[in-house]
Amino acid sequence: MRKFKVSIGMAACLCLGIAMAVSAPLAAAKADYPDKHVTVIVAWGAGGGTDLLTRAIQPILSKNLGADIVVKNLPGAAGTIGTAQAARAKPDGYTVLIGPAGPVTTQPHLRDIPYDLDSFDPVGRIAINVMVTMSTKESKYKTLNDIIEGAKANPNTIRCASSGAGTLPHIAILALNKAAGIQLKHLPYKGSSNAVKALLGGEADVFSDQAQIIPRYDLHAIASWSAERLPDYPNVPTMKELGYDFQIANWNGMFVPRGTPETVIDTLTTALEKTLADKAVLDEMAKLKVDISYLDPQAFKTFAEGDYVRNRELLKEAGLVK
C-alpha cells in the first residue's frame, strides 16, 4: 500500500515536471509595452457589427502595435457583461475594449451596472453610423410629417420597433416623442434582426437604425438624424432641416480601463490612427459598408460625454431612469 502511494506521488511529480519542462520555453521575457499579446474585448457575439469591425482592423492593428491581438467575444445583457469585464481588467494596456455607444452611454442610466463611462479612458473613435428612421416601401408613413400627424390624431398607435429597451433606436423614438410632442407606440424586439423582420412583416410601422440596412431590405428612408444630408441618400431630409436639431449616431470606439499609463495610451492611439489610415483597412471597411471616422482621445472623450448626457436627459424624461 505504501509503495503504491509513493508511486502515485512520483507519478504526479513526474507529470508536473514534464509539463513544466515542455512549457518553459514559452514563458515570456521582460520588455517594453507591448511585450505579449493584447486582448481586445468585444461585448457582442461573433459576426455582429462591432465584431466584424474589430476583426477587420485586427491584422493591421496588430502589425502597427507590434503585438499579437486576440479578439475575445463576451456577449450578454446588451453588451454590459463584456464591458464590465473590460472595466475590471488591469489597466496595463493588455486589455482593450472596442465597443459601440450603447453599453457606455445608455445602459448605465437604466440600471445598476458596475461601471460607468468614466471607468474608461478613451483611445479613439473608429467609426460612426448615423441613425436613419425608415419604413417599408408599402407603408403609409412616407415622411416625418405623416408620422407626426398620425401620432397627433391617434396617440400611442404608430408602432415603432427598436432593438431593445435602452438601445439607440429606442432613444430615437424618445427623441422624436420629445421633439414633436407626440406619443409613439414602442415595440422593443430582441435585436435588430427581429426588429427588421417585424418591419418587413408589417407588425411594426417604423424603425430607426443604421443606414446600411436600407438597400439590404429595400426600405424607405424617412429622415436621418445627422447635421448634413448623407452622401448616399441625398434625397433624405435631415432631422435638423425638419426643425428638430438632434443628432443620433451609433459609433464604435476603443477604450482602455481607467488609470492606464499615458505612454501606453499614446502607443495605442498612434497605432490605431495609423491603422485607420491604412489602405487595406479602408478597403475592408468599404466592403463592410462602415464609415471610418477617427477622433483622437480628447475629442472622442468630449463626443462620448455629449452622448452620455443627452441620453440621460431623454431617458429621464421618459421616466426610464432608475
Add this chain to the structure above:
Amino acid sequence: MEQISAAIAAAVMPGTLLAMLVGTVFGVIVGALPGLGSVLAITIALPFTFGMDTVPAIALVLAIYCSSVYGGSISAILINTPGTPQSAATMLDGFPMTKQGKVDYAIGWATTASVFGGIFSTVILIIMAPQLARFALRFNSIETFALISLSLTCIAGVSRGTILKGVIAGLVGIFLATVGTDPMTGTVRFDFGVFELTGGFKLIPAVVGLFAFGEVFSRVSKRHDASQQVDMNVGFRVAPLREWLLRWKTLVRSAVIGTFVGILPGTGASTASFIAYSETKRAGRFKEKLGTGEPEGLIASETSNNAVTGGALVPTLALGIPGDAVTAVMMSALIIQGIQPGVRLFEDNPETMNAAFVALIICNIMLFAVGALLAPLITRVLRIPEPILLALVMILSVVGSYGVSGAVFDVFVSLFFGVGAFLFRLCGVPIAPIVIGLVLGPIFEESLRQGLLITDGDFLAFFDPREHVIAFVLMLLTVAIIAFSTWREIGAAMRKKKEAT
C-alpha cells in the same frame, strides 16, 4: 442550363473542395466535443475567411454548419452527452443502442439520416426560397406565440410515463430562461446580485451541465453497480434498405418538420429535433419502442436537426434575416466577402448563390464520407475503461463550457446545472424538458409580451380568427393535444389503479 454547369464548376474547384473537406472534419470534431457548439465553430473559422475567395469561404462556412450539427450526435450516441444542444434528442435512442452494443448501426443511422435531412432541405431551399421566405414573414409575434405553445407540447413526448414531473421540469426550464435582463424593460430578474447572471444562463454551458456533468455524476454514483461492458461493435454500419423503408414516413416527416422550423426565424435545430421526436412518439410505426434504442427515434432527431440547415438559410439568403443564431454568424461571413445579404442577394450575386447551393449538397455528401471514415476511430473510444473515459469527459466538458465565452463563471453555471440534473434524475424527473424550456422560453416570453403590447393587453384577441387565422389554428391544435394527452394519462393512471387493486 449553363447556370447550373457554371455553378457546379465553381463548386468543384480544388480550393472549394478542400475548404469543404477541412470544414467538414473541423465541424464534426468541434460538434462532437461537449460544449463549444456550431456558433463557436464558425466564429473560429471567420478570421480565415477574410483572405479567401468568395465561393471557398462560403463553402467552408456551410460545411462547418452542417457537420457541427451532425458532430453533436456522435457524442450523444457514444457517451450520452450531446456535443451540441441540437443533438439533445439524439441521446434518447442513440445511447440505449450503444448500451446494446450496436454503436456501429447507431452511427450509421445517424449519419445517413443527417445527410437525408440536409439534402432534402437544400433542395427545398433551391426550389422555393423566395416564396417560403414571404410565408415566414407572415409569422409575426402572435403567430410565433401560437407556434411555440404548440412546440411546448412536445414536452409530453419526451417525458415517457412521468408527464407531471416532465411538465414541472419544462416549467423550470422556461423559468430559468427568464433569469437575466428582461429585453423589454431592461430590468434584471433573479440575478440575486450576481452581475454575471445579468446575461442569463447561456444555453451551451447549461446543456453541458445538464447532460455531460449530469451523466458523469450519475455514473459515478452508480459505480458499484454492474459495470460489465457489453461487447462493443466498433465501426460504421448502415442498416439494410428494408429497415429504412419501414421507417420512411418518419424520415420524410422529420425532414419536413426540420425544414419548416428552420425557415421560421428565431427557432433552431434543437427545437426541430424535439418536435420531430415528439411527433414520432405520437405517430411513428415503432412508437412503443421509442426510447429503448429504436432507430426511428434516431431518424426523427437527426433528420430534423440537419434539415434545419437548409431551412434556416431560406430567410437568411432570401430576406437577409437570420433563421437562427448560427446563420446570423454565417451572414457575417457573406458581409466579410463584400456580399450584402438582403432581399437583393439573388439578383446581385446569382453565380455565387448558385455555387453555394451546389456546395451545400456536396457538403452533405461529404458528411457521409467523413462520418463513415471517422466512425471506426471514434467508436473505439468506447473501449476505454470507464474511469478514464469519465475523467477525460469531465476535462473536455469543463473546457467546452469555458470555451464558449471564456468566462469561468460559465463553468460554475454548468456545475450548478450538473448537480441539479443529478438531483432531478434521482427523483426520476426527465431532463430533456428543461432544455426544451430553456430553448423555447425566451421566444415564448418575447412573443407573448409583444403580442400583448400589440393588442393592448387583450390576450383573447390573439386568437381572433378574422385577424390571426394561423394563430387560431395552431392554438386549437395545442389545446387539442394538451386535452388528448391529459385524457390519455388519466385513463392510463386509472387503469393502473384498477390493476393494482
Add this chain to the structure above:
Amino acid sequence: MSKGFQDCAFSVSMIVIGAWLWWEAIQPRYQTSAAQDYGFSPTFLPRILIGMWIVISLILLIRSFGLWSRRVSGSEWKTLGLFVALVFAYVGLMTQIGFLFSSIPFAICAMWFMGFRRALPVALIATAFPLAVWYGFVFILKIPLPYSPWFSQI
C-alpha cells in the same frame, strides 16, 4: 427508496423553491412604471410559471402517497459528494493556476477515485491528454484557456 418517496421529496422541494422564488418575484425592485413595462411587469410570466409548477407539485404530492410501496434503485451518495467536491476544487484551482497545471492533478485524482489505479497509464494519460487539449485549444482553435500567473500562455 420508493417511488412515492421520490415524488414526495421532489414535489415538496419544488413547492418550497417555488414559494421562495415567488417571494423574490414580488419584491419592490421588480416594480416598474407603466412607461417602462407597457402594463405587464417583468415578473408577469415568471410568476405564472412558478404558480403552475406549485399547483402541479401539489398534485404530484397527493398522488405520491398512493405510490409509497413501489421500489426504485438507490445510489451512492458519499462517493458522489466527494467527486463533486473534487470537481469544484478543480475548477477553483483552474482559476488560480491555469488549465494545464490543474487538469493534470485532477485527471490523476479522478481516475484513481473511480477505481483505475495503475500508476504508469494514469501518469501518462493524465499528462498527455491535458497537454493535447491545451495545445489543440490554444494553438489550433485559438481559444485561450485560463493560464497560470507564472507564464503568459500556460
